Amino acid sequence: MDKRQGSRQISVDTFDIDASGYMKISYLSNQLLKCAETHATRHGWGMDELNKNDNTWVLSRVVIEFTDNLPKENEQITIETWVESVMRLFTARNFCFRNAAGTPVGYSRTIWAMINRNNRKPVDLNTICGDDIKEWSAPDIECPITGYTKICVNADEPTDIVKVRYSDIDMNGHMNSCRYIEHVLDLFSEDFHKKHKIKRFEIAYISECVFGDELSLFKEKISDREYTVEICKSENNEVACRSKIIFN
Amino acid sequence: MDKRQGSRQISVDTFDIDASGYMKISYLSNQLLKCAETHATRHGWGMDELNKNDNTWVLSRVVIEFTDNLPKENEQITIETWVESVMRLFTARNFCFRNAAGTPVGYSRTIWAMINRNNRKPVDLNTICGDDIKEWSAPDIECPITGYTKICVNADEPTDIVKVRYSDIDMNGHMNSCRYIEHVLDLFSEDFHKKHKIKRFEIAYISECVFGDELSLFKEKISDREYTVEICKSENNEVACRSKIIFN
Numbered sequence: 001m002d003k004r005q006g007s008r009q010i011s012v013d014t015f016d017i018d019a020s021g022y023m024k025i026s027y028l029s030n031q032l033l034k035c036a037e038t039h040a041t042r043h044g045w046g047m048d049e050l051n052k053n054d055n056t057w058v059l060s061r062v063v064i065e066f067t068d069n070l071p072k073e074n075e076q077i078t079i080e081t082w083v084e085s086v087m088r089l090f091t092a093r094n095f096c097f098r099n100a101a102g103t104p105v106g107y108s109r110t111i112w113a114m115i116n117r118n119n120r121k122p123v124d125l126n127t128i129c130g131d132d133i134k135e136w137s138a139p140d141i142e143c144p145i146t147g148y149t150k151i152c153v154n155a156d157e158p159t160d161i162v163k164v165r166y167s168d169i170d171m172n173g174h175m176n177s178c179r180y181i182e183h184v185l186d187l188f189s190e191d192f193h194k195k196h197k198i199k200r201f202e203i204a205y206i207s208e209c210v211f212g213d214e215l216s217l218f219k220e221k222i223s224d225r226e227y228t229v230e231i232c233k234s235e236n237n238e239v240a241c242r243s244k245i246i247f248n
Numbered sequence: 249m250d251k252r253q254g255s256r257q258i259s260v261d262t263f264d265i266d267a268s269g270y271m272k273i274s275y276l277s278n279q280l281l282k283c284a285e286t287h288a289t290r291h292g293w294g295m296d297e298l299n300k301n302d303n304t305w306v307l308s309r310v311v312i313e314f315t316d317n318l319p320k321e322n323e324q325i326t327i328e329t330w331v332e333s334v335m336r337l338f339t340a341r342n343f344c345f346r347n348a349a350g351t352p353v354g355y356s357r358t359i360w361a362m363i364n365r366n367n368r369k370p371v372d373l374n375t376i377c378g379d380d381i382k383e384w385s386a387p388d389i390e391c392p393i394t395g396y397t398k399i400c401v402n403a404d405e406p407t408d409i410v411k412v413r414y415s416d417i418d419m420n421g422h423m424n425s426c427r428y429i430e431h432v433l434d435l436f437s438e439d440f441h442k443k444h445k446i447k448r449f450e451i452a453y454i455s456e457c458v459f460g461d462e463l464s465l466f467k468e469k470i471s472d473r474e475y476t477v478e479i480c481k482s483e484n485n486e487v488a489c490r491s492k493i494i495f496n
Contacts, residue, residue, distance in 0.1 A: 165430075170267065171265050176263065178263075
C-alpha cells in the first residue's frame with residue numbers, strides 16, 4: 001500500500017448482511033467514514049482536531065461501485081483510502097476495496113466540504129489546509145469508476161413518508177449519512193433486493209435533516225436496472241438528497 | 249481474563265454516538281452479538297455451524313446496565329463474554345464492559361434459544377449441546393446486575409406506528425434485534441435523550457417481525473425515571489417485544 005493511503009480491515013459478519021446474504025451498503029458506508037476519519041486524524045485533520053476551531057467535515061457525495069456483487073457473509077475486505085485532490089470548497093477522497101486475495105473488488109469516490117459548526121458556512125480549504133493536505137494527497141492513484149452524475153427524479157407522488165427520529169441523529173444533531181442510504185434502499189422491497197443486486201450506488205447530500213422533520217421519498221424508474229430517488233422535507237419541499245441506484 | 253471467556257475490543261467512534269455524545273445502545277447491542285458469535289464459533293457453536301443442521305440461535309432477552317453513564321466518544325471498551333448456564337430451552341450468556349483502565353463500567357445479561365430454521369420450533373439444548381457447552385460455561389463468574397423483570401405496559405393508544413422495511417431485515421428474513429431497540433428508543437425525543445441518560449435497558453423479544461409488518465408502539469410512563477414499551481403487530485395485536493428503560 002502507498003504510504004499516502006490509510007486502510008481499514010473489515011469482516012462481513014452475520015449482522016452486517018441483508019436478507020439475501022450480501023453486505024449492506026449502509027454498513028459499508030459507515031466503515032468508509034471510519035476509515036476516512038482514521039486517515040484524516042493521522043494527518044491532523046480528524047473531526048476532533050477540526051472541532052477545536054469549530055469546524056467539521058460534511059459529506060457531500062458518495063459513489064460506490066463493485067465489479068461484481070457486494071461481498072457476502074464471512075468475507076474479509078480491506079478498505080484503502082486516499083485524498084485525490086483539494087479544491088477551494090471541496091476535497092475528493094477515494095477508496096479501493098480488496099478481497100482477502102488482495103484483488104480490487106470495488107471502488108468508492110466521495111466529496112467532502114469543511115464547514116463552520118456555528119454558522120454552517122463552508123470554509124475555504126485552500127486557506128485552511130490546502131497545502132498541507134496536498135502534500136499527502138495522491139492524485140496519481142487510479143480510481144477506475146465514473147464520478148458523480150447529475151441525478152434527476154421525476155415523480156409526482158411520494159412512494160413513502162418517514163419522520164426523522166432519535167436513532168437517526170448524529171452528534172451534530174443531523175440525520176446521519178447512513179440513514180439517508182437506508183431510506184433510499186427501503187423504497188425497494190425485500191423481494192426486489194433478493195432478485196436485484198446493487199452494482200453502483202450514488203448519493204448527493206444536499207441539505208441537513210433534523211429531529212422531527214417529515215421526509216417525502218420520491219422514486220423514479222429509469223429502466224429495469226436503474227432507479228433514481230429524491231428525499232424532500234415535506235414542509236417546504238427542500239431537497240435533502242438525491243440518489244441513483246444501478247442493479248446488476 | 250478467564251479462558252472460558254471470549255472478548256472483543258471496541259472503540260466508540262464519531263459515528264457510533266448519539267446526539268448527546270454517548271454510545272448508542274443499538275450500536276452496543278450489535279457489538280454484543282458479534283462478541284457472542286465469535287466466542288460461540290470458537291467452541292463450535294457459531295451460526296455457520298448451526299446452520300449446517302438447519303438450526304440457529306435466537307435472542308430472547310437482553311439487559312444492559314451501566315454503573316454510571318454509557319461510554320462517550322473515543323473511549324476504548326473491552327467486552328468480555330461467557331456462558332453462565334445451559335437449560336433445556338435457553339442458555340444464559342453474560343457480558344462485562346471494561347474501560348481502558350480495565351475497570352468494569354457495565355454488564356449485560358442475555359438469554360438465547362436455539363430453534364430449527366424450517367419449523368421455527370425450539371431445540372432441546374440438553375440433547376444437542378448441553379454437556380459440551382457446560383464444559384466451558386462459567387457460572388462462577390460474577391454478573392452483578394439484576395436479571396430480567398416482568399414488563400407490563402398499560403397504554404390504550406400507540407405513541408407511534410412504523411413499518412418493517414428492507415434495512416430492518418436480517419439474513420433470516422426477520423427484523424434484526426438492534427432495530428427493535430432503535431424503535432423503542434425512538435419513542436423519546438432528541439431533547440429527552442439529552443436530558444436523561446440511560447442507566448438500564450431491558451428488552452424481551454417475543455415474536456418475529458417480517459418485511460411489510462406494520463408495528464404499533466405503546467409507551468407507558470412508570471415514573472420520571474422509568475418507562476415501559478410494547479411493540480405489537482397492528483394486524484393482530486401480537487406482541488413483538490416488551491422493553492423497560494430506566495434513566496439516570
